Every structure is written in C-alpha cells, then in structure tokens.
Amino acid sequence: MNDLTLIMPEASLLVLACAVLLVDAFVGRARPDATFWSAVLSCVVVLAQVASFVPEKTLFAFSGTLRVDVLGVVLKTFVVALVLLSFFYAREHFSKRPGERRGEYYPLALFATLGMMILVSASSLLTVYLGLELLSLSLYSLVAIQRDSLPASEAGMKYFILGALASGLLLYGMSILYGVAGTLDLPELLVKIDNLESSRLLLTFGLVFLVVGIGFKLGVVPFHMWVPDVYQGASTPVTQFIGTAPKVAAFGMAMRLLVDGLEGLAENWQQMLIILSVLSMGLGNLLAIAQRNFKRMLAYSTIAHMGFLLLGLISASSNGYAASMFYVTLYALMSMGAFGSIILLSSSQGDADQLSDLTGLARRSPWFAFILLILVFSMAGVPPFGGFWAKWSVLKEVVAADYVWLAGLAVVFSLIGAFYYLRVVKIMYFDAPEPGAAQVRSSADMGLILSANGLAVLVLGLVPNILMQVCLAAAIPYAP
C-alpha cells in the first residue's frame, strides 16, 4: 500500500479545510451559508474516504509514524460524523446570533478534526503529541474566539494555560520513555518493554506523566479544573464541539498510548486509572447536584461519564476496550443532543443555559421535551435507552476482570447521578411554565436534526448490537 493512499483522508481534509478558509475569506461576508455548506461538503467527502477503506490487517505508513487499522478507521468515522452533526447545530446558533463571529468557526473546527484523525491513527509518540497539539490549539482559539465576552476570554485563557502545562508533562513522560527504551515508535516500544524488566521503575515514572496527559484531555479528576469553566464560558456550539468528538479522540489517544505502546505496563496503569476513575465518578456526580446552570451541570456530568469510560480500560481486555468505545460514542451522541437543546431553546437575547429555562418545557413544546427526556434518561442509564447498555457493557467487563467492588462503587455513583438527571425531567414535566414563557421556535432542519439525534439514542438502546458489533470488530486485534 502506498503511503499517500493510506493518508488520503487526512490529506484531503487538510486541503478542504484550507479551501473552506478561502471560501469564508472571499464570499463569507456576503453569503454566510457558503462557508457552512463547504464545511459540510468537506466532512461528507472525508467521511466517504475514511469509511470506504477498512484494512484487513494493520498497515503502517511514513516510516511507521502513522497506522491504519480497524480501530483507527472506526474512530475516525465516528469523529467526522460527530463533527458533521455539530456543524448543523452551530449553524442554528449562528443564525440566532448574527453578531457572533462565525467565519473562523468552521475552518478551525475542521483543523481540530484533522488533529483528532492524526491522534487516533498515530503510531509514534511524536505523532501522538503533534496530533494532540493540532487539536488543542484549534480548541483554545475556538473557546476564546468570542473575544468581547469576558467569560469566554477567561475560559480560553484557563484552557490554554492548563493545556500547555499538561502538554509539558506529557512531553516529559515521552522523553523519559524515549530515554529508557530508545525509540519513539509505539509498536517497537511494546516489544522493548518486555525486555526492560530492570528499568520498570523508570518506565512507570514516564507512564505517570502520560496518564496525566490523557487525564487532562479526557477531563477526569484531578485534571478536571478546566472543564466546568470552559463548558460554561465558551459559546454553546463550541462547548458542544469540545464535549463530543474530542472525547472520542481522547479515548483513541488512551488506546494508542496505553494499549498499543505500553500494554506491558498494564498492571501499573490499571492502578492509576482506578484512582482517576473513582475520583471522577464521585466528584463529578456530587458537584453536578449543586449546579443551577445547565451547561455547568453537563460539565460535571461529563467528568463523571469520563470516569465511567475509564472503567472499560481498567479491565484491560479486548471486550473492555470495545465497551469503553461503545460508551464514549454513545456519550458523545447524548451530549451532542443535550447541548443541541440549549441551542434550540436559546433566543437572540441570550443562552437558555439555566436549569430554570427548562421550566414547564413539556407544555410549551411536548415533542422537544420528550427528546430531552430520552437524552437525560439515557445519561442517567435508565433502560431501554442507549446509555443503559453503555453502562451495562462496561460494568460487565469490570466484573469479568474481578473488580467487583469497583463495579459496585460505579453503580452507587450512578444512582447519585440519577438524582440530578431526574431533576431535569421534573423541571420539564411537573413544574408549571412561567406565565409569559415563550413558545419554542426552531427552524425546520434544526428540529429534524435534534429529533434524529434523540431518536438515535433511543434506537441504539433498543438495538445496541448495531454499534456494539462495530466496536467489538475494532477491538478484535487486542484479543489475547
């Protein structure tokens, strides 16, 4: 296989992102929709390219710095599809807020997508780092792009400084691993670690910093400080973007580093991940209860969900990885819909990001209240919605790996979490709307997209096997 053929999706995304930038620069002001449609077209082209080639065995390109395997292809498909979906929500948001800067949103989001694609198909520490930087740099600027808004600037600054610190730690860990093993190549590292019993301590030392880097990207406790402020401060479509596809990419990053490169140290990183996971589920769920801002509540719920996601990795088996992948994909879909409802309810005056904005939604708009009900129940893990199967499959693997106490703890934390999810339902269905509350107005395509988003979560709950088979197929190479 030719190197250039293997990197075709990434290469065309780069060219298309530059083209979108030019389209925005030249015709963006006269026809704002031109930028949107060219961005959508780019995503569709790249999606077709990614999905059209599924390799039978792992292929390497560019002197082993890039790999193309089933896991990479599946993750890339999910990432690009999620980005495509988020563009439609972003369009609705920008049409309600003519004053907000929209031009750079689409090109920067496409560059972030490129970073995610490189990150999930990296096969060298160097490629992992550069892919991560490309993703992060685009995200920092997306957060800060509403520069006249004080919360957005503050959030951007916080994200940037903490992100730079996390990148520094990640690089330090990589340099230690390189110093010990003498290679940047992840498959080579995997082989060499077995022969380096004497340097175990040093390898673990390097591993700690890698776990910090991954933890920051996922936003798990104690590396979660940026999550609530960024989620609340950034403009809603940007929050939605950060909360969906990059989580899938961060899962891919964890797989590449911990499993593809350092599976030999599994017993070490399992211990670290258990600590991160328990802290995240606990702190995330407890602090979410105290929130009155819907975006901030979702931020703490993200922290808890990412802790849950780590449980699948802790089991260190191919089924566990598949369960985690299933979880992160469904989570991204649910979170997309939840932020989508904020965009739907917002008006040109301001964001509807307080929980009180949902008061009596069932009477104002029964259909969208039902869609949000599906999403929230699914996040809480109520059957038969998708989130139940996600939680169930992860817990099953944790029990199979003999961590019964951990599974029990996860269930307890999920029950605590159910409280604030059900409160959203209570506010929507049992509280009477304020007398002057406006009807929900949405454009037809926005209603269609949000409905499809919510129903997809329901359908995946009724027939979870469609997605689960894909995830299992992607994890087959990791079976012992």
Added chain:
Amino acid sequence: MFEQIVFYAFAAGLIFAAFMVITVRNPVHAALFLVAGFFASAGLWLLLEAEFLAIALVLVYVGAVMVLFLFVVMMLDINITVLREGFTANLPIAGIVAFLMLAAIGLVVGRHHFGLTEIPAPQAAGADYENTAALGRVLYTQYLLPFEIAAVVLLVAIIAAIALTLRSTRQTKAPRPERQVRVTRAERVRLVSMAAEKPAPADAPEA
C-alpha cells in the same frame, strides 16, 4: 574533565536563569533571564554535539522570538503588584510539594538508572560528520509526517492569531483623494431658505 566543568557551568547557569525568570519583579528582566537560559541550553546542546540545533536555538529563539517577546512585554501595561498577590501566601505549601516532587524525581532519574554503566556514553562522531546533513536527512525521510503536521500546527496558530486579534471594523482613518476631487457643491453646501431676520418673541420677558 574540561567537558564536565563546562557542563556544570552551563547547567548551573540554566537553573539560575530559570529560577530568576519566575522570581524577578520586572517582567523585562524576566524576559532577559529567559534569553540567558536559552544561551545556557544552547551551550549544553553544543556539548551534546548537536551544533546545528544549538545555533538554531540562538538564532531563532534569542534572535527572533525573544526580541518580539520583549516588545510585547514592554508594550503591555502589567500591574506587577496585583499579579504578585498570593504568591508568598502559597509559597510554603508549594515549596514543600515542589521539594517532595524534586526528591522523588531525583530518586528515579538519578545515577542508579541513568548512570554511565546503565546507559554508556555514545561514541563521539568523527571530524567529517555533518550534523546539519544528518538532521535534514531524517527530517525529510523518516520524520516527514511529523514535520508536515508541525507545519499545519503553525498554520492553525496563524489563523487563530488573526481570528483573535483582527478587528473587522475600520479603525484607521485616511483621506481618499479620488473621492475628494469628485466632490460636488451639493455635497458640501446646503442652502436653507429662511426669513432674513428673526422676529422678537411677542411675550419676551423684559430684561
């Protein structure tokens, strides 16, 4: 022996400069200490026979990046006393944590694991060895993809910088001669027809 003296001199200089960067009061001095830090690391890189990288560090970072940085620092109106608030209050805890971290790192990354017996010093390259050529060779073959991605990262940095700073509204005012010469009387003079004299109000109060 001589190599060791040089190494320790540069290493001590680097640590001193790095410490001063975060402790001096004046931000301009901090930037200048950062320059000193770059010089010291360039010296260390020379010892490691990475001559090209050492020179590139001096040329690019000291010559270009830091000079720009100095301009930025001088133009910003930073209220240093506000920034310093809370710096000493957290110092004891931060100091203890930092010391413990340093001790732990020292235990792991010490002589036991990175000593000359564990990792022998590489052979010095011959006189005809070309650092630059070797670097160029791997950069455009083995590391082609990372090199290209780094280029994309820079492109994103440019886009982000423009997006975050460009004001689309015109802020500069300049005359446009082509419009000035085409001006007509109607645009400049407005004829108002009115009574020649303003009649005194009938019930004006007497002065």
